[in-house]
Amino acid sequence: xxxxxxxRKFLQTSALAxxxxxxxxxxxxxxxDIANEIGKSKWDLDTPALCVDLDKLEQNLKKVHTRLAxxxxxxxxxIKTHKCPALASMQMEAGALGVCAAKLSESEIMLGNxxxxxxxxxxxxxxxxxxxxxxxxxxxxxxxxAVDNPQNxxxxxxxxxxxxxxxxxxxxxxxxxxSGVMPGKPALALAQMVDKMxxxxxxxxxxxxxxxxxxxxxQKRRERALNTFEPVVDTYEQMKKSGLNLEIFSGGGTGTxxxxxxxxxxxxxxxxxxxxxxCQYIEIGGANNETEFDDFAPSLTVMTTVVNTNHPGRLxxxxxxxxxxxxxxxxxxxxxxxxxxxxxxxxxxxxxxxKASKTYKVGDPLEVIVPHCDPVVNLYDKIYGIRNxxxxxxxxxxxxxxxx
Amino acid sequence: xxxxxxxRKFLQTSALAxxxxxxxxxxxxxxxDIANEIGKSKWDLDTPALCVDLDKLEQNLKKVHTRLAxxxxxxxxxIKTHKCPALASMQMEAGALGVCAAKLSESEIMLGNxxxxxxxxxxxxxxxxxxxxxxxxxxxxxxxxAVDNPQNxxxxxxxxxxxxxxxxxxxxxxxxxxSGVMPGKPALALAQMVDKMxxxxxxxxxxxxxxxxxxxxxQKRRERALNTFEPVVDTYEQMKKSGLNLEIFSGGGTGTxxxxxxxxxxxxxxxxxxxxxxCQYIEIGGANNETEFDDFAPSLTVMTTVVNTNHPGRLxxxxxxxxxxxxxxxxxxxxxxxxxxxxxxxxxxxxxxxKASKTYKVGDPLEVIVPHCDPVVNLYDKIYGIRNxxxxxxxxxxxxxxxx
Numbered sequence: 119x120x121x122x123x124x125x126r127k128f129l130q131t132s133a134l135a136x137x138x139x140x141x142x143x144x145x146x147x148x149x150x151d152i153a154n155e156i157g158k159s160k161w162d163l164d165t166p167a168l169c170v171d172l173d174k175l176e177q178n179l180k181k182v183h184t185r186l187a188x189x190x191x192x193x194x195x196x197i198k199t200h201k202c203p204a205l206a207s208m209q210m211e212a213g214a215l216g217v218c219a220a221k222l223s224e225s226e227i228m229l230g231n232x233x234x235x236x237x238x239x240x241x242x243x244x245x246x247x248x249x250x251x252x253x254x255x256x257x258x259x260x261x262x263x264a265v266d267n268p269q270n271x272x273x274x275x276x277x278x279x280x281x282x283x284x285x286x287x288x289x290x291x292x293x294x295x296x297s298g299v300m301p302g303k304p305a306l307a308l309a310q311m312v313d314k315m316x317x318x319x320x321x322x323x324x325x326x327x328x329x330x331x332x333x334x335x336x337q338k339r340r341e342r343a344l345n346t347f348e349p350v351v352d353t354y355e356q357m358k359k360s361g362l363n364l365e366i367f368s369g370g371g372t373g374t375x376x377x378x379x380x381x382x383x384x385x386x387x388x389x390x391x392x393x394x395x396x397c398q399y400i401e402i403g404g405a406n407n408e409t410e411f412d413d414f415a416p417s418l419t420v421m422t423t424v425v426n427t428n429h430p431g432r433l434x435x436x437x438x439x440x441x442x443x444x445x446x447x448x449x450x451x452x453x454x455x456x457x458x459x460x461x462x463x464x465x466x467x468x469x470x471x472x473k474a475s476k477t478y479k480v481g482d483p484l485e486v487i488v489p490h491c492d493p494v495v496n497l498y499d500k501i502y503g504i505r506n507x508x509x510x511x512x513x514x515x516x517x518x519x520x521x522x
Numbered sequence: 523x524x525x526x527x528x529x530r531k532f533l534q535t536s537a538l539a540x541x542x543x544x545x546x547x548x549x550x551x552x553x554x555d556i557a558n559e560i561g562k563s564k565w566d567l568d569t570p571a572l573c574v575d576l577d578k579l580e581q582n583l584k585k586v587h588t589r590l591a592x593x594x595x596x597x598x599x600x601i602k603t604h605k606c607p608a609l610a611s612m613q614m615e616a617g618a619l620g621v622c623a624a625k626l627s628e629s630e631i632m633l634g635n636x637x638x639x640x641x642x643x644x645x646x647x648x649x650x651x652x653x654x655x656x657x658x659x660x661x662x663x664x665x666x667x668a669v670d671n672p673q674n675x676x677x678x679x680x681x682x683x684x685x686x687x688x689x690x691x692x693x694x695x696x697x698x699x700x701s702g703v704m705p706g707k708p709a710l711a712l713a714q715m716v717d718k719m720x721x722x723x724x725x726x727x728x729x730x731x732x733x734x735x736x737x738x739x740x741q742k743r744r745e746r747a748l749n750t751f752e753p754v755v756d757t758y759e760q761m762k763k764s765g766l767n768l769e770i771f772s773g774g775g776t777g778t779x780x781x782x783x784x785x786x787x788x789x790x791x792x793x794x795x796x797x798x799x800x801c802q803y804i805e806i807g808g809a810n811n812e813t814e815f816d817d818f819a820p821s822l823t824v825m826t827t828v829v830n831t832n833h834p835g836r837l838x839x840x841x842x843x844x845x846x847x848x849x850x851x852x853x854x855x856x857x858x859x860x861x862x863x864x865x866x867x868x869x870x871x872x873x874x875x876x877k878a879s880k881t882y883k884v885g886d887p888l889e890v891i892v893p894h895c896d897p898v899v900n901l902y903d904k905i906y907g908i909r910n911x912x913x914x915x916x917x918x919x920x921x922x923x924x925x926x
Binding site for chain 2: 162164165166169198219220240243244245247253266267269270292295296297298299300328422423425426428429432434437438439440441443444445463464465466468480481492493496497498499518519521522
């Protein structure tokens with residue numbers, strides 16, 4: 119194995135030797151024993167390793183549809199969470215209307231890997247990017263783009279005309295002063311402008327309230343979500359009165375998935391974290407459990423290894439901020455409720471505790487729930503699909519690092 | 523271009539279609555116009571884009587050697603900062619004794635890409651990893667491993683014997699209760715144990731004080747660095763008296779590079795950030811400038827684009843935590859001292875300000891110094907090498923994500 123690893127690495131990387139000028143796709147040293155990893159116990163994986171429990175994942179995939187059945191609200195999962203075409207396929211098979219992507223490069227990866235319906239929630243604002251987006255739309259009729267200002271609408275129209283296509287567009291409405299056109303008149307005017315443009319096809323609106331998703335306590339979250347959304351709903355009503363096509367009214371997330379059906383005309387929730395869950399979401403509480411949001415099962419974990427036990431009440435692991443990010447609350451160690459995990463150091467995690475279920479020694483594996491799933495997944499190239507504690511599949515995170 | 527992009531993407535990724543079972547290296551959509559990027563203005567790059575100013579980089583590469591000339595202290599740069607063999611090569615050419623790597627997977631990438639001298643500062647504690655490390659040592663005589671406990675030394679000895687090699691080893695000494703054996707008797711005993719083992723070659727010690735690197739104020743930092751290091755120096759003296767080979771006494775970082783020569787017997791500093799600099803290091807002050815650590819030039823930046831200007835005193839960019847991490851102080855916008863950058867959101871950055879040098883509009887590029895270089899670099903697959911504001915080279919970050 120050692121020999122073939124070195125040989126393969128040499129063959130794969132020799133093109134690079136002596137020059138930094140030409141780009142070649144990253145060569146990963148840890149590809150060498152992938153074929154041997156299927157069937158391996160998750161406790162034997164080299165760490166840090168990102169894992170998803172497939173039973174829990176499949177349960178979550180179904181649960182969001184079961185829970186929303188009969189509400190009139192569909193599901194358009196946001197792939198910014200997992201960046202993985204294989205998981206997007208599973209979401210489509212489970213009944214999603216399509217998926218959302220945050221960035222153009224993510225959209226390219228999804229559409230290029232078998233996902234036919236992609237709504238890009240971010241706007242493309244530079245001409246080269248708009249041209250790339252239109253080329254993507256020419257190839258993939260299921261690609262829908264967002265727009266949030268009049269100049270951008272004109273740029274989109276011009277690029278669509280130059281590409282010789284009709285491009286599907288939704289207007290993004292400002293909810294938390296981050297993206298979107300202001301609700302009310304500006305949004306209505308923009309929608310009407312888009313609707314009249316010869317090469318743009320107005321499909322509806324989106325509005326994402328990122329601020330409310332992690333409000334603790336279901337009723338508190340519900341009230342804030344509905345209050346904050348009032349200007350958007352007013353805008354929707356005005357657009358409807360004006361005769362605009364509003365087949366899409368998209369928004370919401372895992373924190374509000376069971377609240378958005380109260381919004382008139384609302385068509386689909388952009389859930390992402392429901393698939394994995396994480397410490398941040400578990401803490402917010404759900405409709406049926408005020409202290410723990412347990413509608414979805416925490417399926418995503420990182421396997422880590424104890425590397426130092428020199429100091430009492432303290433364990434050092436091989437998973438720091440480069441494996442878990444700096445998000446808070448920090449990682450929870452499964453089976454060790456008293457452990458406090460600090461991932462503030464880049465390369466090392468430090469656990470402090472007063473009580474432990476056993477005496478840990480150097481080399482022992484630990485499994486942790488991650489602080490915030492989206493940016494953690496973005497650190498890894500693959501997710502191990504685990505069933506009954508063994509590796510059943512390996513899911514490449516093909517859109518990892520695609521922040522463009 | 524659009525057609526060839528789509529065709530290439532299809533060809534590259536078609537092996538994946540229909541199955542998530544088999545691993546293939548990540549396919550990056552943004553490879554399509556790499557050949558066209560050389561010569562491009564950095565202001566025209568698709569964003570977020572990680573850039574290094576080559577003039578400043580080269581200045582930093584030289585400066586650390588100039589400054590340390592005559593002190594008897596050499597330079598063994600830590601590649602955990604850049605994870606990029608091309609930059610490691612430049613460091614070796616500039617006079618480094620070798621490089622440090624934090625993890626085994628990083629070491630494999632460096633040794634497999636032309637860097638012959640690698641000291642791995644982290645310990646390998648599981649048997650499969652130790653076996654992999656020994657296979658690496660068999661292939662690359664310049665690979666040095668750390669050990670920090672007796673059981674680990676025995677495991678290394680056994681694996682070296684099984685591999686049929688003499689393995690070079692340094693003992694890591696505990697400074698900040700993170701890694702290493704306790705200084706004094708435990709460290710001495712471990713070193714003597716290693717020294718007597720038939721298949722291990724004791725080369726010396728390392729001791730890293732990660733806590734002191736960012737202490738603000740040079741004199742305060744110097745005092746703390748030297749005080750904290752006293753037990754390590756005592757241990758060094760005991761080892762020397764006992765007749766051990768101490769050709770390596772490695773430690774320190776960018777924050778203490780010009781302090782460690784005061785430590786008796788010290789051989790080399792493990793500087794990393796000196797190459798790039800970042801907000802965290804600039805703030806600590808240097809020996810000649812108490813408020814700004816300007817020994818090294820800030821060469822590393824991220825190019826970002828304004829995507830929303832709807833609200834006065836507020837700009838939204840396309841670079842959030844997935845482009846800049848959650849580290850603090852947050853990014854500094856070049857040329858805009860009044861801007862406060864918030865990268866707390868995964869996909870978006872939000873800048874608030876009272877004064878701006880100009881009126882910004884949607885699509886305008888901005889350039890920022892990153893909060894903390896190591897974890898930011900770990901988010902990207904390549905660094906654009908910039909000279910006179912144009913792309914001169916593209917540096918693949920081959921060890922990106924190599925936290926194992």
